[in-house]
Amino acid sequence: MLSGITIVIISRSDAVAVVVHRALKGRQYALILGLIAFIGLCAFVDLLSLAYLGFKLRQTQSLGAIPVDDLPFLSSYSHLDDMYKTGNVKATPRDPVMQLPFSLTQVDSSAPDKFQKPYPHVFKSPAGLIPYNERRTTITPEISTIAQFFGEDYGMENCTVVLTIPPEARPPKNVQMNALFDVWALDWSRTIDFRRLSWNNKPPRRELLGWFSAEGAPTQQTEPFACPSGTYQHIEVSCRAGPCALDIVASGIKQFTGIYMTQHQTI
Known part of the structure; x- marks a missing residue:
């Protein structure tokens, strides 16, 4: 059990x-x-x-701050090249566009380190100094004028530099020797700080675009050159030969005398 x-x-x-x-x-x-x-x-x-x-x-070393002028320009006309490349889209014909310089100043070879004042002529008002809205194109054997333009419009990428000499700035008829002015494209793709621009530090000359004559037509222009949309175009006008003594003062946004640029349609 x-x-x-x-x-x-x-x-x-x-x-x-x-x-x-x-x-x-x-x-x-x-x-x-x-x-x-x-x-x-x-x-x-x-x-x-x-x-x-x-x-x-x-x-790794830390990255320093990137200057604003060194930042790439972003085009607002994205993919328009692809659209027009097909040939299915036809551009509307446009008249040439005249553009006043964004900035205009002089450099002096007789004072190669001197900075030109950005506003040499000002009005003394009770509220302070007010710069005159004027553009001065001055060319002598020692002084060159530098202009800064910007290719804004898409499809208007063929440009000419234009010089219009008003009657009061033309040389007297009794002057026996003609004055000639060279027009140079400068080798610079960014903006220029005109407050610190001098003869010694101006951008180098890249290409001779043409020349003007003091006794030529009242309005003269260079041969066309490429000015892609979204790029800066820096121009120097200097004395080539003769009694260069050109001084043109223009004011406002409708007075096209002195140096300016014309954009022509390319599409």
Whole structure:
């Protein structure tokens, strides 16, 4: 007689269920351990990456501030080239556009380090000094005039430099020798700080665009040259030969005398 012993009799199906349960439980443990190992490996790789990045940052010099004038110009006429290239879109004919210089000043070879005042002529008012809205084109054997233009319009990318000499600025008829003025394109793609411009630090001359004559037509222009949209065009007008003594003063936005630029349609 057996006492204190309990005998449990299970069926075959229950035994199989117990075995399967233990096998699944073992797989869960293995899966959890695998996930823990994978997460640990990822964390280790991240730590190594952060350490490497910190090491590189210590070796890299910090970037200085980028001057505003050195930033690239972003065109507002995006993808127009692709649209007109297909030939399916025809541009509306446009008349030439005359553009006054954005800035106009002089440089003097007899005072090569001298900066010209941006507003040499001012009006003394009770509220302070007010600069006159005037543009002066002055050319002598020592003094050149530098003008800054900007190609604003898309499809108007063929330009000419124009000189209009008013009657009061033309040489007297008894002058026996004619004065000639060279027109130079300067090698500079950014804006010019005219407050610090002198003969010694002006941009170098890149190309001779043409020349003007003091005794020529009242309005003369150079041969056309490329002026892509969104680019600065810097022009220098200097004395080539003869008694150069040109001094033209213009004011307002409608008086086109002296130096200015004309843009012609290219599409």
